[in-house]
Amino acid sequence: QVQLVESGGGSAQAGGSLRLSCQAAAGFNFAAHTYCMGWFRQPPGKEREGVARRSTARGTIDYADGVKGRFTFSHDSVQNTIYLQMTSLVPEDTAIYYCAASSRPECQAATGTSTWNYWGRGTQVTVSS
DSSP states (O other), X not given: XXXXXXXXXXXXXXXXXXXXXXXXXXXXXXXXXXXXXXEEEEOTTSOOEEEEEEETTTOOEEEOGGXXXXXXXXXXXXXXXXXXXXXXXXXXXXXXXXXXEEOOGGGGTOOSSTTOXXXXXXXXXXXXX
């Protein structure tokens, strides 16, 4: 069982920033063992949605429309950690944020959660107006 552990969630005022981190347990390497790495979120009462996705093979990063220009995905291969820098936060960003990775090549093109097979437990982000 691959373990992904998120940290960095919390509360922020609208317009503020937060940085999420996700470290993989020993024995699992984001770059070597996945086709995709990324972040999802689940707002209250809604389904889980993709936020940012990096294709390991292609080196491309895709963002959800609602976070483009505000959120930045990064990967530190030495620390084996991925990050989500969130700026200009708005109350609609309130959600549980999940780190995820996939060993399935179809994750690079598909939307949704079904092609992702490794998940963290999530970290709460709350943005107040």
